[in-house]
Amino acid sequence: EDQVTQSPEALRLQEGESSSLNCSYTVSGLRGLFWYRQDPGKGPEFLFTLYSAGEEKEKERLKATLTKKESFLHITAPKPEDSATYLCAVQPHSNDYKLSFGAGTTVTVRA
Amino acid sequence: DTGVSQDPRHKITKRGQNVTFRCDPISEHNRLYWYRQTLGQGPEFLTYFQNEAQLEKSRLLSDRFSAERPKGSFSTLEIQRTEQGDSAMYLCASSRTDRGDEKLFFGSGTQLSVL
Numbered sequence: 001e002d003q004v005t006q007s008p009e010a011l012r013l014q015e016g017e018s019s020s021l022n023c024s025y026t027v028s029g030l031r032g033l034f035w036y037r038q039d040p041g042k043g044p045e046f047l048f049t050l051y052s053a054g055e056e057k058e059k060e061r062l063k064a065t066l067t068k069k070e071s072f073l074h075i076t077a078p079k080p081e082d083s084a085t086y087l088c089a090v091q092p093h094s095n096d097y098k099l100s101f102g103a104g105t106t107v108t109v110r111a
Numbered sequence: 112d113t114g115v116s117q118d119p120r121h122k123i124t125k126r127g128q129n130v131t132f133r134c135d136p137i138s139e140h141n142r143l144y145w146y147r148q149t150l151g152q153g154p155e156f157l158t159y160f161q162n163e164a165q166l167e168k169s170r171l172l173s174d175r176f177s178a179e180r181p182k183g184s185f186s187t188l189e190i191q192r193t194e195q196g197d198s199a200m201y202l203c204a205s206s207r208t209d210r211g212d213e214k215l216f217f218g219s220g221t222q223l224s225v226l
Contacts, residue, residue, distance in 0.1 A: 004153070034214065043115070043202050043217030044154065087153050091213070097142065097167060099215065101153025 002027040006088055006102035013078055013109045021073040021105045023088030031096050033071050035064050036087040038104065044087055047073075078109045113137070115218035117203050123224045124193055131189045132221045136205030143186050144215060145178055146202040147171065154202055154217075160186060161208075193225045 005024045013019055025033065032051050036044035048057045050066040057064050061082060063074040073086055085106045089099040116135040124130050136143045141162055146154035157176070158168045162183040172178075175193075180186040190197055200222050204215040 032213070036217075041219075041222070043117075043204075043219045046214045046216065049214055089153070095167075096213065097144070097159045097161075098156045099154075101155070103151060103153050 002090055002092055002100040004088055004090055004100055004102035006086075006105050008105060009103070010106045011108070013075070013107065015079055015109055015111050016077050018074070018076045018078070020075070021086055021107070023071040023073070023102055024069060025071070025088070025090045025102075026069075027090045027092050027100070029093040030090060031093045032091040033066055034089045034091065034099060035062075035071070035073055036089065038085045038087055047086075075107065078107070080109045080111050083107055083109045115203055115205055115216050117201075117218035117221050119221055120219065121222045121224075123226065125226050126193060126195060128193055129189065129191045130193060130223065131187055132201055132203075132223075134186045134188070134203030134218060135184075136186070136203070137207075137216055140205035140207045140216070141183070142206045142208055143180055144204040144206070145186070145188050146204065146217075148200040148202055148220070149198075157188075190223075193223075195225050198223055198225045 003026045007022045035047040038044045048064040053068045085104040087104045089101040118133045144159040145157040148154040160180040175191045178188045200220040202220045204217045
């Protein structure tokens, strides 16, 4: 069964203090790895899809990278509005309709 | 693109009652998904539709749960004889599979509390 483990569970940062979130996964044939942002009481909001090892994608202060076993979400010089839970999910080739999510990393950025 | 809409946003019910949730996907999306999320966990897959056909159901979806998507448009998720363990956020998502970019767009969810 596909498994996704995210670490740390929670991260408290000072504004401007860069850091990285980890997503380790096991999947029988990766079709895509997804990063989502979720604010309290809201549904997940799409950030990135990565398809192959070595791929990188950026959006504002966020950068996602992918290896064969894990993905990282780097937050550069975060601002308070980056506070959210960041979810990682894998999509297998065999059951491409089903995303398996990790439990998420809750990021709090203090001004 | 008006996004995925879910109704109601919150539902409080007593154990044993039936509840129904509605989801309106993004209009040109052919796939519709239901996920469930409990506090501190990521969303868990429940079921999905390709147009109007329900193609897969998770073992999490007991026989008290039923989902429909008539005419391939909106979808409903009904829970019969609710139990306290059904308390969760029920998320609907949709996607379009004909462009090779299958990212899911989620609605804001329906928060169910079973007393």
